Amino acid sequence: MGTIRFFIDGREITVTEGETILEAASKNGIYIPHVCHHPDLKPAGMCRVCVVEADGLLVPACRAPAAAGMVVKTGGNLVNKMQRLAVELLATNHHDDCLACGKNNACKLQEVAQYVGVDKQRLTRFQAQELRPVDDSNPFISRDYNKCILCGICVRACNEITCIEAIDYAFRGYAAKISTLSDKPLQDSKCTSCGECMVRCPVGALLPKGGVQAAYEVKTVCPYCGCGCGVYLSVREGKIVGVRGDRESKVNEGELCVKGRFGYSFVNHAERLTAPLIKRNGRFEEASWDEALDLVANKFREIQAEYGPESLGGLSSARVTNEDNYLFQKLLRSLGSNSIDHCARL
Amino acid sequence: MSAWNSRTEKVDSPTELAEIAARCRAAFARQKSRFVVCAGPACLAMDALGVLEEFRELIARRGLHLDVELLFEGAETQAAVVGSGCHGFCEKGPLVRVEPQGVLYTKVKVADVVEILEAALDHGKIVERLLYHNPDGSTCLTEREVPFYSGQQKIALKRCGLIDPEDIREYIAHGGYLALAKVLRELTPAQVIDTIQRSGLRGRGGAGFPTGDKWAACREVRGEPKYVICNGDEGDPGAFMDRSILEADPHSVIEGMIIAGYAMGAKQGILYVRAEYPLAVARVHKALQQARHWQLLGENIMGCGFNFDLEVFQGAGAFVCGEETALIASLEGKRGWPRPKPPYPSQEGLWGKPTCINNVKTLATVAEIITHGADWFRDIGTSNSPGTAVFALAGQIKNSGLIEVPMGITLREIVYAIGGGVPNNKAFKAIQTGGPSGGCLPEALLDLEVDFGSLRKAGAMMGSGGMIVLDETTCMVDIARYFLEFTVHESCGQCNPCRNGIYQMLHILNAITAGKGQPADLALLEEMGQMIVAGSICGLGKTAPNPVLTALRYFRPEYEAHIHEQACPALKCKELIAYWINPEKCVACGLCRKACPVGAISGERKVAHVINQSICTKCGICLETCPGKFSAISKVTGRQRTELLARELRGFPHNLATDGL
Structure with a gap:
């Protein structure tokens, strides 16, 4: 593929052939407002917020490829009118609840509305949608139809990234909505709650339940399986309040599964074991690590003496790292046993 | 399959087809009288099937019923009956054509069949009363004489109504x-x-x-x-x-x-x-x-x-x-x-x-x-749009039906020469071409020569060929609203301008027809329409605002009347009209009072009746009931309506006329 040169607002831009106007613009630090486009997904061109004038024609920048010598205008009377109407129409069907919304300040609709500018009078002239109940069926994700602007990013994320295809558009025209099969609650669908749709939702239609703002983030590796997905833990008051995938991680490029993304509540759970327990007189009692390890070592010795070393076996976990598993088998072999396995095979 | 049929069931070479076609023509020519009953959708709705059955039964009763296959064995039939596709002249259905003379009978009922058969088979005569009658009373014998057909030129519809669509041999014969x-x-x-x-x-x-x-x-x-x-x-x-x-x-x-x-x-x-x-x-x-x-x-x-x-x-x-x-x-x-x-x-x-x-x-x-x-x-049609155009002519027009005309024909020819004009002595108001995404063109554009380019330039479009004539009782806000309702319902819901934009335009039109229009609405509708045309993904969105945009272009004063004067000049929009009894004309016969389903009319003998506007549901029954010789009830709108309501509030609901209103 060769490179081509074209112009955005008079600036000469060089891009690889086949790149869209929006890609070319953002690579060169030129902002074009857009809502339904997400860099991880195929362009849809539905929201029409990213329209620009290319050689005199209105085109969606997210879909239209840049062409050699093309003259693109990101503003002007026609573009401004179209962008403003597009944003106003989206805003009309968006429950205006910004201060109480989990997406406040990170909302694409706020961003484009601020850039494009909306006419308050026209917004009130338009008919707002009737409020519908929020789908709270999923334990991790809350789904608020009143904020959904039907950009389709969630549908594309589910189809293109996770390939689960749990959601799609249903119904027609103004009645169109994102729906599971037979319009059942999310929890009763084949959704795996991975949350890939949720993290890409440009507005507050898909939000983590109980999500709060972090005080700081800690970069680490997900402890759930041997994949080793890169994560950032959101921490507030010394507790984990959220997890996000590390887009820089070569392992997962930001993607996570339901466990990695939502399975952190055990860390601070009240019933979590924080010290070894030893059963004495039929009851578990807290003990020190030295006490516990001594007890286990003594029991091993007794079993070895009575039944021979092969009577011992070890069961490791897929959740621990390779290094830990290596040490575990070394321990078992030093005790004279070759019976080692891990839980994921059970 | 008959012997003949099985012998020729495969066309082995292109040259053989010409021979077969000649044989088919000869075979069908052996039908001495052929009754072609239109079994198109409109005629079927008027019991064309009953007519067809009656023909079959009466012919069979005469012992004349002959299997078509026998024609191919060299036999002759005295009478054959065929249910064909649409003949086009739906307004006058069910239609029956008697061949080979081509006599056209209109509005044929089951009871007429025996007369048609006897006239054709026994007396060689014509049933005058079932022929097409021109407005001047003269009759037309064949399709070619009927103005509805004579202005047409058929290419795509050439064989429609001519052949039995279920027999390939008829198609080949033609x-x-x-x-x-x-x-x-x-x-x-x-x-x-x-x-x-x-x-x-x-x-x-x-x-x-x-x-x-x-x-x-x-x-x-x-x-x-x-x-x-x-x-x-x-x-x-x-x-x-x-x-x-x-x-x-x-x-x-x-x-x-x-x-x-x-x-x-x-x-x-x-x-x-x-x-x-x-x-x-x-x-x-x-x-x-x-x-x-x-x-x-x-x-x-x-x-x-x-x-x-x-x-x-x-x-x-x-x-x-x-x-x-x-x-x-x-x-x-x-x-x-x-x-x-x-x-x-x-x-x-x-x-x-x-x-x-x-x-x-x-x-x-x-x-x-x-x-x-x-x-x-x-050579047919215009230079940029050769050939013919097929239209479904409907609405307030005398001769509704299916027509095919050469491109370049004027709208006036379609409406008046072929369509016969607007019925019930009403005035022509607009013609809507191109279906729900087309546009409404006014009388001033009736001499427009119809082709792809001219219609688009006028803001309408050829579309797939719907053509609806509207008379003076049509409100142009209301009709635009009707078409938008359709496109809102049929929008796929994918792109934002179409899904939300047309819906909001409809919402504004609803407000205007309800007298809740705002001065800025027209400019807003226009801007939205233009942007939806420019910004939608597909043809549906790109054309959906056309009915509104053309109506605003050609019928703007009507929109302004709705907004500024709370008036519907066509007296159509329910919320902007009121029914009013003129006390000077009312003879207190009491018919309207008895007919009113909600008891909104009060009055006694010899006392002019009055409609209580707060009860009236504007169903219009009183208007229909009031005898024509009195014509005391009329619809009022705008200032007259406002005045009427204000008077009622003050307790003097009576006389608009004497106040010179």
């Missing part, structure tokens, strides 16, 4: 499949495309894209297999052109598709027909079966080594699936959503393969162009 024979025998695919290109045929689905160029593009693109699709997903309210052709002459479409397949190098075709057209679907299936049987379709067509087969796909009822990319999506089992073009279907169509999609009327025209040549077609 020159059917001879164009295909010519193509297979004499022409290379490039020559076929060249002929269509030179003819200037443009897509009859509405967009008017040059058909030859489409075929050429599809031929040039690499990729196997290629597909030919016939778009029969006709969805405009009031339109039934494609339906009529598929019901009346299915073979003409099939022949066009085979020729298209030959020209493009496609072996597979798909006929996409609405499931709401069960008769069309059944007729097409039957036609396909017969064509295959005669080796006119399938493997080795006419022994020429060309293979092409067709299947039927029934659309599930979404208007938007008439858009070609949405149609392809639905064929692939996906949601019927259009996608942006390019890539065009000729580049990436069904299953990603090169695909050519043509409208029913376009394909029905192809064989005629091959038969008569490109120059013949070019």
